[in-house]
Amino acid sequence: MTNSTMFNPFMAMTPPTPSMFMPTAEGFFERMAAAPRMMEVAKRVKVGATPHDVIYTEDKLRVFHYHSDTPKKYATPLVLCFALVNRPYILDLLPHKSVVQQFLKAGFDVYLIDWGTPEQNDQHLTIEHYVCRYMHNVMTHVAEFSGQEQVSLLGYCMGGTFSAMYTSLHQEMVKNLMLMAAPVDWSDREALLIRWTDPKYYDVDGIIDAYGNAPTHVLQGAFALLKPVANLMEKYIGFYERMNDEKFIEEFTAMETWVNDNIPVAGETFRQFVKDCFQKNLLPQGKMKLKAKRIDLSNITCPVLNLMASNDHLVTCGQSAPFNDLVSSKDRRAITFRAGHIGLSVSSRAHKELWPTVCDWLGERSEKL
Amino acid sequence: MAADASTNPADQFTKFWTDMMAQMGQAAAHSGMPGVAGNGRESAPAYTDAAKAMQRAFFDSMAKYFDEFMRSEQFLEQMKQTMEQSIAMKKMMDDFLIKAQTSLQSPVRGDVEDLAHLLRGIEERLFDRLDKLEEKVAAVEERHGAGRDAGASQASRSAKPSSGTRGAKKR
Numbered sequence: 001m002t003n004s005t006m007f008n009p010f011m012a013m014t015p016p017t018p019s020m021f022m023p024t025a026e027g028f029f030e031r032m033a034a035a036p037r038m039m040e041v042a043k044r045v046k047v048g049a050t051p052h053d054v055i056y057t058e059d060k061l062r063v064f065h066y067h068s069d070t071p072k073k074y075a076t077p078l079v080l081c082f083a084l085v086n087r088p089y090i091l092d093l094l095p096h097k098s099v100v101q102q103f104l105k106a107g108f109d110v111y112l113i114d115w116g117t118p119e120q121n122d123q124h125l126t127i128e129h130y131v132c133r134y135m136h137n138v139m140t141h142v143a144e145f146s147g148q149e150q151v152s153l154l155g156y157c158m159g160g161t162f163s164a165m166y167t168s169l170h171q172e173m174v175k176n177l178m179l180m181a182a183p184v185d186w187s188d189r190e191a192l193l194i195r196w197t198d199p200k201y202y203d204v205d206g207i208i209d210a211y212g213n214a215p216t217h218v219l220q221g222a223f224a225l226l227k228p229v230a231n232l233m234e235k236y237i238g239f240y241e242r243m244n245d246e247k248f249i250e251e252f253t254a255m256e257t258w259v260n261d262n263i264p265v266a267g268e269t270f271r272q273f274v275k276d277c278f279q280k281n282l283l284p285q286g287k288m289k290l291k292a293k294r295i296d297l298s299n300i301t302c303p304v305l306n307l308m309a310s311n312d313h314l315v316t317c318g319q320s321a322p323f324n325d326l327v328s329s330k331d332r333r334a335i336t337f338r339a340g341h342i343g344l345s346v347s348s349r350a351h352k353e354l355w356p357t358v359c360d361w362l363g364e365r366s367e368k369l
Numbered sequence: 370m371a372a373d374a375s376t377n378p379a380d381q382f383t384k385f386w387t388d389m390m391a392q393m394g395q396a397a398a399h400s401g402m403p404g405v406a407g408n409g410r411e412s413a414p415a416y417t418d419a420a421k422a423m424q425r426a427f428f429d430s431m432a433k434y435f436d437e438f439m440r441s442e443q444f445l446e447q448m449k450q451t452m453e454q455s456i457a458m459k460k461m462m463d464d465f466l467i468k469a470q471t472s473l474q475s476p477v478r479g480d481v482e483d484l485a486h487l488l489r490g491i492e493e494r495l496f497d498r499l500d501k502l503e504e505k506v507a508a509v510e511e512r513h514g515a516g517r518d519a520g521a522s523q524a525s526r527s528a529k530p531s532s533g534t535r536g537a538k539k540r
Binding site for chain 1: 424428431432435436439440445446448449452453456459460463478481482485486489496
């Protein structure tokens with residue numbers, strides 16, 4: 001038996017040394033030498049670059065209509081609706097990590113709602129404004145623009161919750177509804193965000209009364225803290241280890257651009273969302289009201305596809321899964337994919353395995369040209 | 370009085386450290402760290418793999434304890450206090466600025482916000498009235514049989530845009 005194969009209990013018990021968790025010194029000079037080239041790569045990164053026209057504007061909202069070289073196969077237009085938190089170009093981050101391009105290549109006519117950046121004078125906007133007014137106007141305009149009676153709708157995160165609310169009020173406008181990591185049930189008190197927004201600890205009135213809108217530093221601080229080790233330590237070690245890899249730098253820069261491109265949320269919308277959804281969980285109970293109309297998810301009868309991410313730290317599967325039981329649709333499907341909240345839209349695996357399936361599902365339920 | 374074991378920081382830290390060391394030891398043993406539970410696979414790449422596995426175990430352990438801590442009463446109370454202090458600070462700053470601006474006879478943020486609120490209220494009332502008028506017109510058109518042609522049916526459709534589109538630009 002050689003020395004190296006002998007059990008060394010001290011090695012197992014040795015306290016971790018800094019070098020154990022720091023990136024290896026191996027390749028240090030190679031990485032440093034690559035830094036200027038990588039800066040150039042980072043500068044060239046362009047997010048949300050799929051060519052598009054703005055076909056509709058209202059206040060700060062804009063609707064993009066995407067161009068594609070692929071001939072259209074489906075007449076039913078598809079509207080993508082992102083959350084009010086952060087910017088919607090996460091759905092079109094890079095050409096090879098673009099949900100928009102996945103749909104375009106599959107032959108769909110794709111539109112995206114950019115809610116814009118709320119300013120101090122937008123603090124009075126409520127969920128009613130977003131769902132009953134802006135969304136309805138967008139859906140009606142897209143239907144008119146495309147010459148169709150109905151539109152397919154894909155809502156991501158809070159945009160998914162809004163899409164569900166909208167469909168329950170205007171089922172006649174929605175041909176197919178797809179939700180993507182969208183919370184609809186906040187009864188799982190173990191989810192970290194739900195715990196943090198417990199009225200005992202979280203004074204949403206105090207924040208909105210003082211700041212007007214939900215400030216970006218409050219929102220981003222909370223999101224970063226949900227995964228402190230990954231966001232504040234691992235990310236930078238990972239960056240160092242792969243900083244001479246051009247493809248990695250391109251993706252890292254695009255992701256960091258999006259993560260740091262924060263926008264506030266209109267104050268009254270935030271207050272209403274936290275109180276009615278996070279704290280009182282009114283939506284799945286059919287007690288939430290918009291413009292004096294009760295939001296009853298059982299009004300939804302169109303085909304439904306509910307996409308969930310099994311490693312989602314922001315919206316757990318438990319918050320999304322109940323949706324399929326709350327609707328009246330006969331054609332309903334749920335897919336739980338191994339990814340995180342953002343990975344659902346940008347991970348390579350999702351683009352290889354999930355989105356082609358989603359395109360097939362939607363294609364089977366859309367009007368063909 | 371002795372602190373409760375579950376709240377004693379020293380005990381918590383010991384538990385964290387022991388768990389982390391156990392996980393890292395396991396990771397090292399499984400990936401062939403030289404000198405650990407010898408399996409004869411030790412080499413430079415094996416060492417790197419082992420270090421990576423230990424790094425992973427360290428981060429997983431840290432993440433687990435961070436998660437537990439962030440759910441604790443202690444963290445939630447701290448979060449609440451920080452938020453209260455930040456709100457109080459913001460209000461103090463705002464009060465100071467309001468006094469300064471008022472003494473300079475210039476409008477303050479609240480004035481602009483009130484104005485924006487007022488305008489939004491007027492806009493809302495106008496839109497509501499227009500929506501009701503549209504409904505009445507559609508009903509009249511339907512009564513007179515205009516609803517039978519395609520154009521009228523389009524107008525009377527429940528999918529008719531909300532009045533908000535009046536402020537919108539179509540391109």
